[in-house]
Amino acid sequence: MKIKKWDIIIISLFVLISFIPAAVFAFQEQRQTSGLYAEIKVQGEVFQTVKLTGHTGREEIRIETKLGVNIVEVVDEKIGMYEADCPDQICYSPEFVSKPGETIVCLPHRVVVEVKGEAPDKDGTDIIAYGGEIHDHE
Incomplete structure (x- = not known):
């Protein structure tokens, strides 16, 4: 053959x-x-991942746990806490985040929203909030 x-x-x-x-x-x-996305964690577990790059319009994500209710809102390429029934309401500041490394934390409900992606913050500054005050760390 x-x-x-x-x-x-x-x-x-x-x-x-x-x-x-x-x-x-x-x-x-x-x-x-590729691009930016937000990772929503509830009690340390990933609840949902939302792509921010290229997102248009408005989307609400409702999170209900035995600790309380949070509503996360995605508007265009930004994400923020729209509503929360926690007593301190600190999670409303900052309103919306869109840069890698920025986070929104609702401590009483154990909800963390973190923006992640390939492009780091251009100025290399980390912003850490303690009890409503903002401190810059290089």
């Missing part, structure tokens, strides 16, 4: 075609994870 020119061409073609699904899935995964 002799291997012919067309046998090699056909086998090579099938080998190349077999890599197409892997390339498509890798491209889709890269597209979904």
